[in-house]
Amino acid sequence: MGFSYDDEQVLHDVSFTAREGEVTALVGPSGSGKSTCARLAARLLETSEGTITVGGVDISTADPEVLLGDYSMVFQDVTLFDDTVIENIRLGRHGATDAETLAAAAAADCDEFVQNLPQGYGTPIGENGARLSGGERQRISIARALLKNAPIIVLDEATASLDAENETQVQDALSRLLAGKTVLVIAHRMRTVENADKVVVLSRGRVVEEGSPRDLRARKDGIFARMCALQSASASWSLKHN
Numbered sequence: 001m002g003f004s005y006d007d008e009q010v011l012h013d014v015s016f017t018a019r020e021g022e023v024t025a026l027v028g029p030s031g032s033g034k035s036t037c038a039r040l041a042a043r044l045l046e047t048s049e050g051t052i053t054v055g056g057v058d059i060s061t062a063d064p065e066v067l068l069g070d071y072s073m074v075f076q077d078v079t080l081f082d083d084t085v086i087e088n089i090r091l092g093r094h095g096a097t098d099a100e101t102l103a104a105a106a107a108a109d110c111d112e113f114v115q116n117l118p119q120g121y122g123t124p125i126g127e128n129g130a131r132l133s134g135g136e137r138q139r140i141s142i143a144r145a146l147l148k149n150a151p152i153i154v155l156d157e158a159t160a161s162l163d164a165e166n167e168t169q170v171q172d173a174l175s176r177l178l179a180g181k182t183v184l185v186i187a188h189r190m191r192t193v194e195n196a197d198k199v200v201v202l203s204r205g206r207v208v209e210e211g212s213p214r215d216l217r218a219r220k221d222g223i224f225a226r227m228c229a230l231q232s233a234s235a236s237w238s239l240k241h242n
């Protein structure tokens with residue numbers, strides 16, 4: 001599959017499979033095309049060359065609304081609306097009851113910070129969630145995705161470092177969300193990469209390595225192996241073009 005924004009081709013002959021029920025991690029330097037792949041997978045963009053299939057169906061032939069119903073997108077910059085916390089979570093599934101919405105919020109570890117808001121789940125969160133921290137916003141987006149309960153999760157991990165408590169709570173919420181799902185994760189954390197079933201390394205819009213984390217780490221001259229060696233002391237994951 002290939003893709004160009006305007007004239008510039010940013011993905012070249014990219015081909016990989018994210019298996020049903022598995023976690024596939026996309027890693028690579030900034031600008032290598034990870035987010036573009038994620039947007040293409042959910043048909044938020046259309047491929048310029050080649051096809052993407054979900055469950056054997058070419059997504060370019062699928063009704064975009066039906067297709068999006070199969071996906072939960074948990075992205076870096078979650079969009080929050082100038083409404084209450086509960087209504088922001090209910091966006092995950094139109095018509096969900098209060099009880100269902102609050103259960104998803106609790107499973108996403110939102111209860112603790114929401115209790116400290118003046119009107120709890122009824123608190124207006126301000127223009128694009130102005131009064132919430134990054135980790136809190138992320139947990140709201142996870143609650144939305146839990147409520148939606150779609151079979152495919154596309155997750156762009158936050159690059160911003162969260163404090164230790166937020167980090168643990170986000171990880172716990174995510175593990176509840178990801179259980180049993182087909183997951184495509186743009187991974188910025190070592191832990192995510194190590195727990196993935198498959199790692200796909202992108203560089204300058206091409207797949208340069210693909211395999212289990214263990215197999216890739218065992219490749220003597222591999223990019224992934226080199227990065228693991230360099231990054232083993234650090235919890236966060238980053239790669240540089242060379």
Ligand SMILES: Nc1ncnc2c1ncn2[C@@H]1O[C@H](COP(=O)(O)OP(=O)(O)OP(=O)(O)O)[C@@H](O)[C@H]1O
Pocket residue numbers: 005006010028029030031032033034035036037
């Ligand atoms: N909307 C856009 N219009 C034009 N070019 C874009 C657009 N979005 C991304 N690009 C370009 O496409 C390339 C791939 O971008 P992409 O966002 O997929 O990278 P990424 O791997 O997700 O990077 P990061 O790790 O920084 O999030 C980059 O060169 C980027 O500048």
Ligand SMILES: [Mg+2]
Pocket residue numbers: 034035036
């Ligand atoms: Mg990105």
